[in-house]
Amino acid sequence: MPELNLTSAPAHLRHGSNIGQPLTRRDGVLKVKGQATYAADNHPPGMLFAVMAVSSIARGRVTSLDIAAAKRHPGVVDVMTPDHKPPLAVDPEVKTNPFVFRMEVLQSNEVRYANQPIAVVIAETLEAATEGAVLLAPRYEALPALVGLDAGESYVPPVVGVGNPTENHRGDVEAGLASAEKQIDATYETPPQYHNAMEPHAIVAHWDGDHLSIDMPTQGLMLSLARIAELFGIAHDKIHIRSPFLGGGFGSKGLMAGPPTLGIMAAKLVGKPVKLVLRREQMFGPVGHRAPTRQRLRIGADGEGRLTAIDHHARTVSSTFDDFYEPAADASHTLYAAPAIRTSHDAVRVNTGTPLFMRAPGEATGSLALESAIDEMAWACGLDPLAFRLKNYAEVEPITGRPFSSKALRACYEQGAARFGWAQRVREPRQMRDDAGLLVGWGMGTATFPALMFQAEARAVIRRDGSGAMEIGAHDMGQGAWTALAQIAADAVGLDIDRVDFKAGTSDLPDAGIAGGSAHTATAGAAIHSAGAAVIAKLADLATGDERSPLFGAGNAGVIARDGKLIRRDDASRSESYADILSRAGLVEVEARGTGAPNPAAMQDYAMHAHGAVFAEVKVDPELGQVRVARMVGAFAAGRIVNPHLVRSQLYGGMIWGLSFALHEEAITDRRSGRIMNANLAEYHIPVNADVPPLDVITVEEHDPHVNALGIKGVGEIGITGSAGAVANAVWHATGVRVRRFPIKIEELLTDL
Template sequence: MSNTTYIGKPTSRVDGPAKVTGAAKYSAEFNVPNMAYGWVVSSPIAKGTITKIYADEVLALPGVVQVFSHENVPSLAWFDRNYKDDVAPGGSPFRPLHDNKVKFSQQPVALVIAETLELARYASSVLRIEYEEEKHETSIEDKRDDGFEPGRGKTGWMPPPPPRGNPDKAWENATHRVEAEYVHGAQHHNPMEMFGTTVEWRGEGKITAYDKTQGVVNVQQYLTKIFGLSKDDARVVNLFMGGGFGSGLRPQYQVFLATLAALELKRSVRVTLTRQQMFSFGHRPHTLQYLKLGTNPDGTLAALQHHALHETSQFEDYTENVVNWSGMLYQCENVKLGYQLAKLDVFTPLDMRAPGAATGSFALEVAMDEMAYAAGLDPLDFRIRNYAEKDQNMDKPFSSKKLRDCYHQGAAKFGWDQRNHEPRSMQDENGMLVGWGMAGGVWDASMQKAAAKATLTADGKLLVTSAAGENGTGTYTIMTQIAAQTLGLPIEAVTFKLGDTDFPEAPVQGGSWTAASVGTAVKNVCEAVGEKLLKFAKKMDGSPLDGASMDDVEFVNGQIRLRKDPNQAVVIRDVLQASGESKIETDSSAMPNYLKQMPYSMHSHNAVFAEVKVDPDLGTVHVTRVVNAVAAGRILNTKTARSQVLGSVVWGISMAMMEETVMDHKFGRYMNHNYAEYHVPVNADIHDIDVIFVEEEDDIVNPLGVKGIGEVGLLGVAAAITNAVYHATGKRVRELPLYLDKLL
């Protein structure tokens, strides 16, 4: 519809100036009149019963307004145990302050409200609560023989496909075999912005909740159902978010507590969690994985078996697609996949960037490296030899798949052909052991229902709105680009607004589906504006577009012009002025085309090549180079997309080398719940990173041809580094993180 090209260009963030000047407001920065402050009191025990709360002592302090606990929380609609938010797993969701039972360490057991933040914090520190402690279980190692298979119908979960072929017999008869366990400990999201909610009391039972969330619509539905409010009574806003990584997909307990307090006290309330409390909800689950691989004499896979056991809470059955990727990524006729959960006294795990795939692909890709060495093959050659031309799990062709191009382009950029195959055979000029490793990844290319609204005014300015989220991924920018290109307007004339339940509905920002879902809705609504514009344009006196259809025209440089004769054109600003209308306003939505998509398996892919240097005496590891080649359909903005993948690689380095949440099972508590001891990379840890976007066209996934890159860029990074460490040292590590004691 337009030749004005913004899509695919390296456009700078339209929200950049607001962020660097401090104009961008985050959820705990909205100052509203008559605001009280809440401080959450967390349980020091992992399991037990609250026997007494000495609230009167704290209420006697001048300026303390209220102490909320299970003793005085009113009866709420959400005490129906079946209520779930949009992305909740199966089971009964945690209900803060519902009763006197403690289910996990740092569970919120009270909320102190005071006139100042300092007083609320102090009062919470002196609030006496007595507990009767019970024995807790927080070690998945102790639950190895107590796993269970989750029921079907869990949110976002696809049960592993049934076995194909005869995997046990094929493994027994294989020429080369590998059998090993791989361990991935718990990790926490740790976004820089802590979770906070400012609830503005608007009178007569109406509130506006400025909440840290990846889905304002999800939070609104949660609040309306729990508190019996209408949508008009409960507006939810999130304009900017200082990192989410999946931790904001579900409404977290501070939004419930702040809303409860505001409704009960009939005044505005803010509740912000501490860094320690950020470890009290949701994490990537501790997972044990067991793999068996076998090859035929020619190096093709004869058998593949992959079983995973990971933790969930006592009250919800959190599930991830951990093992399914193993039946899809490589060609193999004999496959058996298994998946079980183990219930522990912890909070329910939560989706964390590339949930399931980041865990499962690590184990698979390290096992594939081990198998390549066992078969005497180069790890890249081994993968190409076992390349899957179709999705064997679903017995469907891929809508598009350029993984082979990722392999070749990534290897060429990295210089893989210069690699000496033997472990511990490469050194640099300083005597450091040099290792080169590689791995691959696959992630769903999906689309959700979404809607948008567009308003074009007589001055040629376009406003587009949708209740989508912006985690810092570039949503503001790419939606502006799509709208500008669709209507042929200068990008400066377009404003995109998001993160408000007053706007048309959009899904939570997760799963790498925002660009496909909201982007298609934005494209559709702008095309609808274009159709109305053309109708007005054809009615103009002496219009050169008289009789033209939408197929006959294009929207370029602020004009509507004939494709076959670009000189025959009208200026968009003139159209509205001539029509006498002050604006054109329209709504539109987007849905996946299931009939078109049904015959296909839709995924993005990547290949990662990593170089490490290891001190032969000390065992210290430095990741010196990474090349990440990604095939993710159409890239809407090469600048923000590259930033996404750079962030993924940094996280992959962090996952491989540093990130670990340490549980003290005596207390049932995560002990390193702070930035000082939960290690993530700093600038000095990060060296050369190259990002390659492999050209890939796909008109099946969605009208824009985009697949999303938020998740896929992380996959393969930790495994490639682990494999590089083996190449450098000859020591195989199967448990993350790769601390140096594992190499000594």
């Protein structure tokens, strides 16, 4: 990979602290010029094109493929099938750890879901490979497909999400409900959704003997590398993955999936570099999705509007061959101070690819149901939705009783409501109209997402010329890691950002963990922070222990690193530059490593969450039922904000997804065949520009001394939560119609049918 030429425009040349500055993304110019090389842009010499043939049935087996017809097609080189493929070192059905998911890589002719890969055609051109895949004309023995939330007997999964207990409770929910003066019992449904990152999954794989070179977008370089090493039986150091840019991932590029594995197998089969890129419709199956949910909420409150109990049950689905359960009901653990809370899940198995993490897994689905139910409860209690939430504000985490490490939600409510003008809201629905006669509704939702930390390592270097380097295999999914992490790196080594050679995005760098769980900036940032501190400590040892240094003897008082110099903490007039320290010591450079990891003691003592409050205004045509969001205000408290500019964009993106969740997004599955009927971006609706109103994001200041050394909580996912509920609640407020099945459709709002 050629060196990346990241922007060092004047806007980035600054002195002093970098964290907290709204730098524009340093990879922006490359992207605007089309010079940012995404995986599928790589064309090594001799590269062939691989195209997957996918199953058109959802359950059964492939009985024949016309391999001869495909091979006869001009340009087709080979056809990889279960009978003709390179061997794998381990059975991909064996789950060696909880982050290993089963994948379809031509190990049998069984079909478990529609769009499952059943063969791979390798050809000299993309066109030839594509036609070769058509010419395979597969025949099947089909079995009835299992489709939908009532596909079969339900069962209680052992865990939901990543190892969360399936059921949780605190207090006596039934007693709480029985004692309640007001009760609601409502059931909400959310549809299956597919990640649909702009960049589809893609790989260019090249074997050179037993060395494997890969270009592939991944949110988890080392997790992918470890899985590839295991599958192909090669040592970690024989594999090099480059993933400098991702065109979005949203969770679907976190773990090694079947299709890129097929690309590596195809390259091995033909002995040449191979590129495999998913077609848009092929994204609807083998690379994860958000499972549908049906959630029942029973909530009780006393005569004053204080909650007495929340019972949140979620039904979801998993595939017939693996386990991932959308932890939707867990959304009720943290927000509202009910003395009794119970959450539970059950599931049925259906013929789909295995569901997976999709931006705010559990929180997005669960928050939409919970925030709708809270809105219904506020109405039942005769209270304003914000007043109701404040009345039930959780001062400690309700499900555990632990204190929060920090919680500025009250400030989010206040600042968001003030900016929105919430105080002017009329409590009754269907009371507000605009000049054109459209119904106007105001709704709100509370946002929440856990502040997580994973494990990461970074390597910091200070060079004799006074420059620095920071190396970490971090991932820029579009969120701005090239910029935000470089800002942290610059502060960590006390240099201006343009003096730090920030390296990321390849698997030969220290493990940055996974870009997921909204934890990448916190985790990678903590590693960078600690590597920087370690390398500065080494420099300080060199200086303070050397009598020729003006810092000699400052060991006890300490030094601080700033502007390429170490400065005596108690006497700013005494300092020495990095260059001088290293040249006197006769060293070319000094390096150190540092790690970022969760603090188990703090996690035991504190509940750690980011929070927010989202307010939405919608307009609805009273007769025709078409809805449009008119404006949204989101106020979020997420600890330290490394780059306000990028954070605002992240939160915008989340809020837009929330709008999409409430009004647009849905994979439509044929109830008979199990095929997804809208597996394209014309019919799988996400909002277009014209659907997105002016968005207003407030980042509420929050200092958290417990989450990690930098006080970062993460903003990658929280924007969805709260937003979907705010829009749905606004639709109710506009129309008086409570829609409990999402996305909200026109026909639901055609009243007086």
